Amino acid sequence: MRVEFQDIHKDYGRVRANVGINLVLEPGRIYGLLGENGAGKSTLMRMLAGHTQPSRGRVLFNGKNAEGLNPSRALAMGVGMLYQDPMDFPALDVWENFRLGGTKRDKKRTLSRLQELGERFHFRLSPQEKVSELTVGERQQLELLRLLDLGVKVLILDEPTTGISVTQKEMLFTTMRQLARDKGRTIIFVSHKLTEVEELCQEVIVLRQGRLVAKLQSPFQSDELLKLMFGDEHGGTAECPERSQPGEGEFIQLEDVQLLGDKYILPDISLQIRPGEILGLAGLEGSGQELLLRGLAGLARAAKGRIIFDGEEFQGRPYLKFRQAGIHFLPAARLEHGLFPDLSLNEHFHLAFPPRNGGRDNLLPEEGIRKFSIQGQLTTSARALSGGNQQRLLLALIPAQTKLLLLEHPTRGLDHGAGQQVWNHLLGRCRQNTALLFSSADLDEIKAHSHRVLIFYNRQLVADLPNHAISVEEMGRLMAGQGRAV
Amino acid sequence: MDFLALTLAGILSAGAPLVLATLGETLTERAGVINLSLDGTILLAAMTAFALAFVSGNPWLGLVGSIAVGMATAAIVVLIGPVLGRSQLAVGFILTLLCRDLAYFLGHPYARQFGPELPVWSIPGIRDLPFIGPILGYQSPVVYLSLGLTVFLWWWLFSTRAGLELRAVGEEPWAAFARGIKVQRLRIMYTLLGGALVGLAGGAFSLAVKPGWGRPQGAEGAGWIALAIVIFGGWHPLRAALGAYLFATLQVLGIYLQEQFPGLPAPLFQVAPFPVMILTLLLVNVGSTGWFQELAFRYPGMKRWLSRWQVTAPAALGQDFRPERET
Structure with a gap:
């Protein structure tokens, strides 16, 4: 036709x-x-x-x-x-x-x-x-x-x-x-x-x-x-800042952890993460990466094994304890699970950084909006923001003392420039020794930004490799269950 | 043996109105609409049925009247909810209170009167069978209707194209719309139909199961129980009917036990079915708990069997759908 x-x-x-x-x-x-x-x-x-x-x-x-x-x-x-x-x-x-x-x-x-x-x-x-x-x-x-x-x-x-x-x-x-x-x-x-x-x-x-x-x-x-x-101004291939080297020591350890999710169980995860390290999680939707992120955030129950942050055992503790330990999770459903759609930017900042304990070492709303170039007013509701601005708001709301950042699809739905900005900020955080785990459907993004790549297939962790040891094509094969597990 | 058969017959009869109401609400909710007005609607329909039968001398006319009342309240829910896009829950709740008070007020002249009842049908062939005869041989037409409808709706919902479309509308109205299904029309139709069955439940009370009208009539609370059983039954006609009969069993059991233990206070037996029902609800919903999933993980062979315990509501239950609004 x-x-x-x-x-x-x-x-x-x-x-x-x-x-x-x-x-x-x-x-x-x-x-x-x-x-x-x-x-x-x-x-x-x-x-x-x-x-x-x-x-x-x-x-x-x-x-x-x-x-x-x-x-x-x-x-x-x-x-x-x-x-x-x-x-x-x-x-x-x-x-x-x-x-x-x-x-x-x-x-x-x-x-x-x-x-x-x-x-x-x-x-x-x-x-x-x-x-x-x-x-x-x-x-x-x-x-x-x-x-x-x-x-x-x-x-x-x-x-x-x-x-x-x-x-x-x-x-x-x-x-x-x-x-x-x-x-x-x-x-x-x-x-x-x-x-x-x-x-x-x-x-x-x-x-x-x-x-x-x-x-x-x-x-x-x-x-x-x-x-x-x-258009001409982008040229399309703006370079990303270099990622820094991860620090020393094992800041997070998972030992034979079995995580219980809503729909499935992720068995036997063992993992060490160093401060400042960036781990990219690859896998088809529902392959296990979602559950690992939620398990580390304290949102999914660990049925077995040990989760150790900074030498302290955390398995079985409530979400709030994970948060207090400096773990921050940004879910894929930004508006639905990350923000309050009908609350204003101002209210978001006040909820995230309550002015208790006298001083406030975190951002003031006006500062946050300016520093993260969020296109909106103090009174704008989160719902009215575009996807990129929602993500920038979420980034602005991350507490300064965060030690582990967990992100699901950090740049999904964002255009090239907005995605670049997100990564600029994230890499800056990692230079200050915040460890970062992110999942993405875009293998190029994983290749570009991670120190290590974790690959999930069929609700199992099938590979944990340094970035230089794996190509994008190989990632794709492992994600589809082809090739050997390493 | 006879005692058991008669008890079962009693349970079938006592459960009939509850089954009708649950089936009606199951239909409505499968379409994605919540009609919360059940408790009031049942009372108003019961009163209308009895009053009409009393005035005309014809119980069948009363039954028709009860259906009309059920559809009328459902029509109000439809108008406020799906059509105007306001809260279905709020209107349902107000209707519950309004219909109940209306029933007591308008029904006052007919309270404690003798009126006509639906006949008891005796079914040739069945009534002479041993054991089955006393259970199914002599029952009120509403009992046969409740049994027949249970099976019919089960078949309708899961084996016909129309039933598939109904489920589709309650699950993903936008996807259904994209496939040319008339979402709004189906929602209105099934809400009215569901309302008709709820009204019928009222008629079944006042013309057969608890004949007559009064304050209290005896049907009070049935609507709330029916709403709970719809959830308990996982929006499935067979399971919903089972839940209704379970509740009826508990009630009948209460009466017997009361005779056995005259020393215990009577309200204990009247109230007992409710906490037992709550416990059952808990048991039925174990499917979504962690240890249950662990079980399924450890024994994959059991997965299919275990998944039957997982009950999920229609995904778009209570959600507004307006195709003209652009996203």
Whole structure:
């Protein structure tokens, strides 16, 4: 199907998310949609999938005006979208997810259709399993099969490679090529990973600040794409400050610790961390890194083993004791678990640094907002901040005497510049001998910043290696359960 | 033997209204709406049913009236909650109090009167069977209805496409919307339907199980217990019915034990079912405790069996859904 955007504008209040976009997408081609966070990629795609309407302009399908589009109507017209966070039903079975909103069939035929499609694309899904038991990659495969079953002609993939294994990624790419070539489907691949776009796409569309800045044919020049995405001022490759050497001594020790989580148990973790050391945690979502961070924060119970901070045993102690010992945890759900959405910046600072004990050796709110360049007033609520500003606020709220920082996806959802700022601050902390553990879905980030890399697979710690001893490719393999454990 | 059969028959009968109310609320909550007004609705429906039957002489008309009352209160919950996007809990709570007082006030002229009751059906074929006969052979129609509905709704919820859509709406309304399911319409429909069953529970009380109207009627508190059993039953019709019968068993047991131990104060036996119910609730929810998970970890073979004990509420329970609001 031929898709045409004609002079698309979209405003959210004063924010102009899309400005005058004109674009034609032909069938049988794979398009890459590039742009940094907030460039308007998602908005444009959400309009195509019927989740929101343009403020001005129109979308044409095969020359016909698609007015009053909603998600189910868009799907009926043949536009399917694979969302970054799968839009499925975790509590229901795989086959039930496949059935919902699909062609009317009885259970037997639904099952056989699911199996047939799964075999065609070499996806192995057990129909009776609950979707909550699947990996992100498998959930994506299930959604993909469902959309194909509905006969979509335009397939939008929104950052599909975050959180899936290398094998799953390769399978996904093969499937995409197959669909474009053999079936004449239009594929739109939304991403900010240049290498993947270069690998998969025949054409690339670059958005910056809501405007379409380029539409290029393959082969692409990485430098040119970066310049288009970020403008001249960034150049895209700003250097990170050097990480310092970790200090001496073993500040934290875990001995055969078994951690109990909500969904699973992480067995037999033994680990030593030195002051100022930075450990990157790699693994697919739900592989165990979440639980290790929570266990170290005192939020998950240790059923066995010993957790020693500074020579003192901490297993079985309450969270508050961990906090008092100088351990600070920043969860991935920044707004939901890290901040109080409806409290103001001022209130956040006062809660974090109560003015007791006479003096205050920590930040005053005004200072904090200025020093961390948070775009907001004292009275702004946390909810109203952008993702980058929320993360900066969280960083500002870390007490000065913190000895161990635990971060989940420190730069997820942040654009290049904001991510850089976060790391500048974190590395500064580490120079003052704060140890740092962080998890990330971005292996390049792990490679760039850690002294040591911990790799998790299947709810186990499978590798603990110094940074120089492992390549990004090898990390990817270990995360997917391939290769030997070291 | 006869004694046991009669006791079981008594439990089936005493549990019937509770089963109906629990099934109704299970439907409502599966759609993602909480109708908290059960206790008041049941009383108002019971009063309406009895008054209508008393005036018209026809108990079936009374039963229809009770359904109408249940749907009417559910309609108010729907209007304030899903339609206008205000607090479902607040409106439910106020309705509870309002309906109860309304029932006592409007029902005053009919208190302690003799009125018609639903007939007892005797089922040919079943009534002559040994043991089963006395249990299932002679029962009120509401008992047969409660049994039939339990099985029907179980099948409906887990084996039909419509049931799947209902569960989808209560779990992830946005995902359901994206798949072309009419979320708002289903929520309204199932809340009204659930309300109808709750109303029916009231009619079952005043026309069959605890016939007549008075202050107290005897159905007081049933709505709250039903709300608890919905959770206890993990939003599953069979388990919910089981919970309702368990509570009925405890009540019947209380009556027997009271006869056995005349020395003990009577309120003890009336109150005992409630703490026992709390203990059961605790037991049923062990699935989410740490040691239970450790068990599953140590013996993976038991995982499937153990996971049945894990009860999770519909993910979008009580949440607002308005497709026109952009995120």
